Amino acid sequence: MKARVHVMLKSGVLDPQGEAVRHALGSMGFDGVEGVRQGKVIELDLAETDVAKAKSTVTAMCEKLLANTVIESYSVEIA
Amino acid sequence: MHAAVIVFPGSNCDRDLAVAFERAGAQVSMVWHKDTDLPQGVDIVGVPGGFSYGDYLRCGAIAANSPICRSVITHADKGGYVLGVCNGFQILTETGILPGALLRNAGLKYVCKPVELCVATADSAFTSGYAKGSNLTVPIAHHDGNYYADDATLDRLMAEDRVAFTYCDNPNGSARDIAGILSENRRVLGMMPHPERMAEPLHGGTDGAALFAGVVGQLADA
Numbered sequence: 545m546k547a548r549v550h551v552m553l554k555s556g557v558l559d560p561q562g563e564a565v566r567h568a569l570g571s572m573g574f575d576g577v578e579g580v581r582q583g584k585v586i587e588l589d590l591a592e593t594d595v596a597k598a599k600s601t602v603t604a605m606c607e608k609l610l611a612n613t614v615i616e617s618y619s620v621e622i623a
Numbered sequence: 624m625h626a627a628v629i630v631f632p633g634s635n636c637d638r639d640l641a642v643a644f645e646r647a648g649a650q651v652s653m654v655w656h657k658d659t660d661l662p663q664g665v666d667i668v669g670v671p672g673g674f675s676y677g678d679y680l681r682c683g684a685i686a687a688n689s690p691i692c693r694s695v696i697t698h699a700d701k702g703g704y705v706l707g708v709c710n711g712f713q714i715l716t717e718t719g720i721l722p723g724a725l726l727r728n729a730g731l732k733y734v735c736k737p738v739e740l741c742v743a744t745a746d747s748a749f750t751s752g753y754a755k756g757s758n759l760t761v762p763i764a765h766h767d768g769n770y771y772a773d774d775a776t777l778d779r780l781m782a783e784d785r786v787a788f789t790y791c792d793n794p795n796g797s798a799r800d801i802a803g804i805l806s807e808n809r810r811v812l813g814m815m816p817h818p819e820r821m822a823e824p825l826h827g828g829t830d831g832a833a834l835f836a837g838v839v840g841q842l843a844d845a
Contacts, residue, residue, distance in 0.1 A: 553726075556773075557726070557771060558726075558729070558796075560726075560727055560728070560729050560730075560731050560769075560796070561727060561731065564731055608688070609680070609684060609685075609688055610680070612681055612684065612717065612724055614716070614722075614723065614724045614771075614772070615724045615726065615771055
């Protein structure tokens with residue numbers, strides 16, 4: 545079973561990398577980009593076969609390591 | 624007075640930190656990250672700068688979950704002293720020993736230069752050797768030193784006089800110019816600038832030496 549975790553800076557936290565990308569897009573002629581937020585995607589290959597258990601285990605991983613919940617939010621997809 | 628300096632794969636200021644503690648009169652043990660226990664009778668733990676685990680995932684995140692860090696958390700919980708410098712500060716926030724987090728520098732660049740700090744409080748063993756409001760010059764060398772915490776946490780740090788140092792000219796976008804903060808019991812200091820790199824004349828200055836003299840002196844008397 546595969547899990548995909550999206551980690552993003554929380555909305556109130558300034559994302560200087562996203563801002564730099566937004567400026568670059570503007571200077572390349574891509575108008576109308578009003579905001580860019582950059583995050584990361586973490587893919588996990590799990591031995592677990594139960595979707596609910598996998599989701600709760602990956603959520604625990606996010607809380608303990610994969611995300612820093614002081615500054616980041618996360619979402620978990622099980623496929 | 625016994626100091627332990629933790630060594631992670633990728634630490635690069637561990638020996639500098641050890642020398643600074645030694646010159647201030649401490650006996651120093653180096654402790655490998657896979658060890659599970661601190662040496663008996665350790666008074667202060669130094670968490671050094673560097674790039675532990677290659678800064679993978681987030682700076683300090685993997686180090687914060689290493690075996691020795693469980694003992695460092697226990698040591699801090701029991702009222703032990705801890706000094707985290709640069710990557711060490713990042714690790715202390717990742718463990719939750721200190722509040723907040725260190726984000727990418729606002730200018731997105733790695734910044735390596737001497738900076739002027741203002742001593743925001745003299746009320747701690749670490750800052751007792753400085754006068755409140757005085758300035759010192761020490762180097763910074765980091766890519767992720769932009770201190771962040773929510774407004775309630777920042778207000779609380781200020782109200783409790785727990786900001787140890789501020790930048791005179793903010794180099795990285797840190798909230799409220801914060802360069803270093805203290806724990807609630809004032810025994811844990813985390814800071815991005817490197818006092819151990821400005822601790823003897825050959826470093827080009829000795830402004831950082833009083834920090835080590837202060838904490839080692841206070842613990843030796845205790």
